[in-house]
Amino acid sequence: MPNGNGNTLSLDRQANFHAAVLKALPRDIDSEIALGWERNGDAPTKVLRNALCLPASQALDENKILHRLYVDKVITIPACDGTQTLAQAKEAFLSYLDPDFKNWDLDKVGKATEESAVQVHEMVKDATFAQMFGSLGANLNKLCLTQHQIKTFCEKHRDKLRADGYGTFFPFKENEHFFVVRVFVDSGGLDARVDRFKDDDVWDAGHALRVVVPQLGTQ
Structure with a gap:
């Protein structure tokens, strides 16, 4: 998995990153919503890429009120x-x-x-x-x-x-x-x-x- 500098994350870093993403997922996703994502092929990948490939500082700035x-x-x-x-x-x-x-x-x-x-x-x-x-x-x-x-x-x-x-x-x-x-x-x-x-x-x-x-x- 490339990082923000175009380099690939090590296996350890990938594992930590995956764990952080899973921990951040909402706990109130019901079965119907989950099934919809499962059937949408590449849609989850596109959504996650758009959300996660921003630098953290930029993502936080976009959440400013x-x-x-x-x-x-x-x-x-x-x-x-x-x-x-x-x-x-x-x-x-x-x-x-x-x-x-x-x-x-x-x-x-x-x-x-x-x-x-x-x-x-x-x-x-x-x-x-x-x-x-x-x-x-x-x-x-x-x-x-x-x-x-x-x-x-x-x-x-x-x-x-x-x-x-x-x-x-x-x-x-x-x-x-x-x-x-x-x-x-x-x-x-x-x-x-x-x-x-x-x-x-x-x-x-x-x-x-x-x-x-x-x-x-x-x-």
């Missing part, structure tokens, strides 16, 4: 005392302010924060909230901004928000539960809506939706 924007820029949110909540931010969100910020008991002041660096990502693959934020590889608590920080980002960095009627997502935590603020840029101003993090809606990467989280280091 988020792509970081503004990599060469430092984007910061000024220090916030935590007293401003989204439920009370009508002056910042003139187009629409979701009543669920109050209905869900989210109108609570937060902790004070120092000037903080953040990073902006763009969705490149369809995903739920759990999948998109989970793809960043950090504890969800560390991905959250305060409500005051979210409001301030929208005011100070409006040019970094997704335009054309599509959303920018900000995770936050309140009452020991996680939520996601979706902010839109409308002709009448900004529009802020809130969803529960556990919602399993799949968001369309074709809209190039954006995500803002605290600076996590080199990505």
Whole structure:
């Protein structure tokens, strides 16, 4: 079996590779699906070749959900005392302010924060909230901004928000539960809506939706 350099794998390497592929196969393949593959001749070979002959780094890159924007820029949110909540931010969100910020008991002041660096990502693959934020590889608590920080980002960095009627997502935590603020840029101003993090809606990467989280280091 040739490797990525055109050389043939040794028998030992082949055995290890085969074992790794078998271990990675889904365990929920039913008998009907298995029989279909068995009867399809060269089809399994073609599928496996397309999947396995990519360099591992390229295969992983194709599975990315988020792509970081503004990599060469430092984007910061000024220090916030935590007293401003989204439920009370009508002056910042003139187009629409979701009543669920109050209905869900989210109108609570937060902790004070120092000037903080953040990073902006763009969705490149369809995903739920759990999948998109989970793809960043950090504890969800560390991905959250305060409500005051979210409001301030929208005011100070409006040019970094997704335009054309599509959303920018900000995770936050309140009452020991996680939520996601979706902010839109409308002709009448900004529009802020809130969803529960556990919602399993799949968001369309074709809209190039954006995500803002605290600076996590080199990505």
